[in-house]
Amino acid sequence: MSTNFEIGTDKLWIGRHAADEDILVFDPALDQPPSGNVTFFSLTQFRPRSFAPKVAKERIRGITDAKEFSAAKKTYTRWPELKAKQEGVDSRTRTEALELRRSAMLQRHEAYLASLGELAEIPLTKAGRPAKRRRITNCLVCQRVLETGMDLSCERCSQSICTCGACACGASTQQVA
Structure with a gap:
């Protein structure tokens, strides 16, 4: 669990955006855009978000707390179910x-x-x-x-x-x- 995102990582990485506090998951299995941007999955918005590599390195900090990391990982595995529930309420x-x-x-x-x-x-x-x-x-x-x-x-x-x-x-x- 590193604090800075590294371009080219092949492991699941979870961090928090410095500006909006969004919890973001980098999953190497996600399709990356041809533009060279890096795609993360937002656990707040339940959708992919793309960032320029420089922004990903400078503005997204890794989650180092083991409990918070584990909870975010669990949420990521359940996101389709959670999104459906949220949309139903909305x-x-x-x-x-x-x-x-x-x-x-x-x-x-x-x-x-x-x-x-x-x-x-x-x-x-x-x-x-x-x-x-x-x-x-x-x-x-x-x-x-x-x-x-x-x-x-x-x-x-x-x-x-x-x-x-x-x-x-x-x-x-x-x-x-």
Whole structure:
């Protein structure tokens, strides 16, 4: 376990990048790029990272603590499983955030229609309606840019719902600024 990375080593080598503290594994079995750079595997990002040889020598210091080295080596052998687990959590988090955003938009849309006196017993929205053609417009109320076919659309006017909750319902009663 040397502290400096040596170009041309044929052994598994584990170090830490001085700038971002990323734990990097040099595995001679990894394909090296033809550019002459050195490829390490990042245990923080679960992906390959390439560095110029000078950077590899000067900025990546070997891990000398036996326990830390052993833990990093164990993580490296399990990285596909760990990455899949991490991506699953990230995907669930994104889905939950999207559902919260969608729910809040629906509530604002209901309030908008109620303010127009147009709340009825028909469905207010449908998700992900494919547009026949893509059109970009501005919200009549808050002037944000809207794209047809994105997110939610109103069943009544068939237009996109803005994040403020407005749609094109009541457009004739709106005064355009």
